[in-house]
Amino acid sequence: MKKKVILYSIFAIVFSFAMEALGGAFYLLRDPAVDSFAASPLTPPPIVFPIAWTILYGLLAASFALILIRSDGKEGLLYLLNGVLSVLWTYIYFGKANPGGALILLVVLIALTLYMFYRAYQTDRLAACLLLPYLLWLAFATVLTYDLALLN
Secondary structure, three states, rough: OOHHHHHHHHHHHHEEEEHHHHHHHHOOOOOOOHHHHHOOOOOOOOOOOHHHHHHHHHHHHHHHHHHHHHHOOHHHHHHHHHHHHHHHHHHHHHHHHOOOHHHHHHHHHHHHHHHHHHHHHHHHHHHHHHHHHHHHHHHHHHHHHHHHHOOO
C-alpha cells in the first residue's frame, strides 16, 4: 500500500508539472502576434500567471494523487485528459495566436473540470475541493480570453 501511494504521488506530481513545463514552452515560443494583442482591462500583471499556475498545478497534482490512490488508478484518465487539453490551450492561444479557438477550448476545459469535480467528489471530497481554485481560474481565464477574442 505504501509503495502504491508513493508511486501514484510521484506520477501525479511529475505529470502535472510536466504539463506546466510544456505550457511554459509554448508561451516562450509564442507567435509574435500575441505580443501585439490588445489586453483585457482585467488582465493582471504578468508576474501573476506563473505564480498562479504553479499553485494550481500543485493543487491539481495533489487532487490527482488522491484520486489515483483512492480509485486504484481508474479515475486518473480525466486528469490526464485535462492536462493535455490545458497544454493544447496554451498551444492554440500562444503558438497559433488564436484567442477564438482558445476560448472554445476553455469551455471544453471547464466542462471537463466540472465533471472531474463531480467524479472526484464521489471518491474523495478533499480531492474535489482541491479542484475548486482551478475551476475559478478557468472561469477568470474564460473572461480574459473572451475579452481578447473581441478586442483582437
